[in-house]
Amino acid sequence: MITMTYFRRTQRTQTTINEYFSLEPINENRKRKMRGLSLKQQFGSEECTEKYKILQDILKKSKDFVKDNPHTQNVNFIFMALDQIISDKYFGSKSNRKIFYCTVKKIIRRSRFECIYRRELYQGYDYTCMTWLTREQDFVVVNEWVLNRIVKPIINKYFFAMKDINTNYGLKLIPMRKWFSFQTRVIQNMIKNQHLQPLSCNPTCIRGKLSILMKKDINNVESYRPIVLLNKNSRGSESRKKLKEIAASIRKLASEMCDTKTKYFYQEWSKFVEETGYKNIYGAVADVKDAFGSITTKKMSNLLDKLVEEKNMESAKGYYIKAHIRNQNVIYQFTRKGIPHIGRWKHGLLQGDILSSALCQLYISDLDRQYLTGFSQNFLLHRSTDDYFFCTTNREDLTKFMAIMKKHYKINVNKFQSSIINDNILLYNGNIFIMGSKEIKCHYKFKKGSLMKHKCKFWNLRNQ
Structure with a gap:
C-alpha cells in the first residue's frame, strides 16, 4: 500500500500520509493517537479561557459546515471550508491565515515518503495579533489540534486519496462523490458481465471487502483492478497459516x-x-x-485433479483448494445504514486472496x-x-x-x-x-510536467 509522511513531530516520530488520508487499515489505538485528543481532553482545564471558546466555536462550525455541504468538486473547496470554519480571531491577521494555508497545501501536495517538519506549525506567525494566546510555545499544540480535528476530517470527508498513475510517488485527491459514482458504475458493470453474483442469503464464509482500484481514468468503467481486502479476524488465525503453507508448496510445485x-x-x-x-x-x-x-474455477479444478492423478499433489490438499476457490464470497457494497451487500466472485481467481x-x-x-x-x-x-x-x-x-x-x-x-x-x-x-x-x-517514464518530488524517493523514513 502507499506510505508517505505528512508530518514530522521529532527526529524519529512521524505520521504517515496514508493514515492521514485513511489509505490503509489502522488499529483502534493508532486511530485514537492519529485523531488526537478531543477539545475537552486536550484543553479541559482552560474551559473559561478565550482560547477554549474560540476552538469550541471552530469545532461547532466544522460540524455545521459538513451537514450543510454534502458534496464538493475540487481541492480549492478545502480552503473555502476553512475560511468559513476558522474565525479571524484564531489567526488574528491575514498573513497568519496565509501561513497556515501554506501548511495545508503542503499536506495536500505531498508525495509518498515525503515529510514536512513540525516547525511548519509555528515558524513565521505573528503572535502579537493573537490576543487569546497567553504563551507562544502553546501555539504549536493548538495548531496541531486544529490540523488533526478540523482539517483532516474535512479532507477525509470530501476526498479519496489514491496513487497518481502518471508518477511513481504522487498522490491524487478525487472528490468522494465522483469516486462513489465510479465504484457504483463498476459494480453494476461487474454484475452485468456476471463477474459478480449478488447473494440473497448471507454465507457463513466471507473472504473480505472488495476494493476497486482505478487504473486509468475515472470515467472509464472498464479500467479497474478488483482486489479483496481480507478480514482482520482471519489475519492471525490457524486457517490463514495453513493457507500460507499451501501457497508456498504450490509455488514450489509451479x-x-x-x-x-x-x-x-x-x-x-x-x-x-x-x-x-x-x-x-x-x-x-x-x-x-x-x-x-481467465483462470475459471472449472479450469483450476481440472488442473488440481490432474496433479492429484500424477501424484504431484495430495488429494486432501487438492480438495481443500477446490473448496476454497468455490467460495469466493465478498462484501462489495454497503447501504447508507451500513448493511453489507454480499456477492460471489465469478470471474476467475480473486486478486488479493492468499492462494x-x-x-x-x-x-x-x-x-x-x-x-x-x-x-x-x-x-x-x-x-x-x-x-x-x-x-x-x-x-x-x-x-x-x-x-x-x-x-x-x-x-x-x-x-x-x-x-x-x-x-x-x-x-x-x-x-x-x-x-x-x-x-x-x-526505464523512466513520466507524464510531461510531473514534479521531480513525485518521480523519485527523497526520504528514507527508517534513517530520519
Whole structure:
C-alpha cells in the first residue's frame, strides 16, 4: 500500500500520509493517537479561557459546515471550508491565515515518503495579533489540534486519496462523490458481465471487502483492478497459516513443473549473457491479458485433479483448494445504514486472496509445460507473474515463441514486444534491455510536467 509522511513531530516520530488520508487499515489505538485528543481532553482545564471558546466555536462550525455541504468538486473547496470554519480571531491577521494555508497545501501536495517538519506549525506567525494566546510555545499544540480535528476530517470527508498513475510517488485527491459514482458504475458493470453474483442469503464464509482500484481514468468503467481486502479476524488465525503453507508448496510445485524461470531474473540474465559470449541474441516480451480473471474455477479444478492423478499433489490438499476457490464470497457494497451487500466472485481467481497468486503461477506453469518446449539450448525464459521475457541466440526459436504465445495464450497485443520489431530494445521489469550491446538501463517514464518530488524517493523514513 502507499506510505508517505505528512508530518514530522521529532527526529524519529512521524505520521504517515496514508493514515492521514485513511489509505490503509489502522488499529483502534493508532486511530485514537492519529485523531488526537478531543477539545475537552486536550484543553479541559482552560474551559473559561478565550482560547477554549474560540476552538469550541471552530469545532461547532466544522460540524455545521459538513451537514450543510454534502458534496464538493475540487481541492480549492478545502480552503473555502476553512475560511468559513476558522474565525479571524484564531489567526488574528491575514498573513497568519496565509501561513497556515501554506501548511495545508503542503499536506495536500505531498508525495509518498515525503515529510514536512513540525516547525511548519509555528515558524513565521505573528503572535502579537493573537490576543487569546497567553504563551507562544502553546501555539504549536493548538495548531496541531486544529490540523488533526478540523482539517483532516474535512479532507477525509470530501476526498479519496489514491496513487497518481502518471508518477511513481504522487498522490491524487478525487472528490468522494465522483469516486462513489465510479465504484457504483463498476459494480453494476461487474454484475452485468456476471463477474459478480449478488447473494440473497448471507454465507457463513466471507473472504473480505472488495476494493476497486482505478487504473486509468475515472470515467472509464472498464479500467479497474478488483482486489479483496481480507478480514482482520482471519489475519492471525490457524486457517490463514495453513493457507500460507499451501501457497508456498504450490509455488514450489509451479517452479519445478517447467523450464520457465520465476526467480532471480538478473542472475539468470547475467548467466545467459556470459554463456552466449559475442553471439547475437534475439528477444521478446509478452504480457498475459487478465491472467487472474481467465483462470475459471472449472479450469483450476481440472488442473488440481490432474496433479492429484500424477501424484504431484495430495488429494486432501487438492480438495481443500477446490473448496476454497468455490467460495469466493465478498462484501462489495454497503447501504447508507451500513448493511453489507454480499456477492460471489465469478470471474476467475480473486486478486488479493492468499492462494490466488500461487494458483495463477501454477496454472500458467502448466501451460508452459505443455507449450513452451522444444527450444535450443541457448535460451532464457523468465516469467514474473503474467509477464514473459524470452531471449535466445536462435532467431527461429524467437519466431516459434511468438507463434506459441499468440496461439495458446491470451496475450495483450499492445504490450507485445520483439527485438526484431522494436529496434533491438525491450522493456521488462522496469528496465530497458538493449539486445545488441546486452546492456540494461533503468526505464523512466513520466507524464510531461510531473514534479521531480513525485518521480523519485527523497526520504528514507527508517534513517530520519
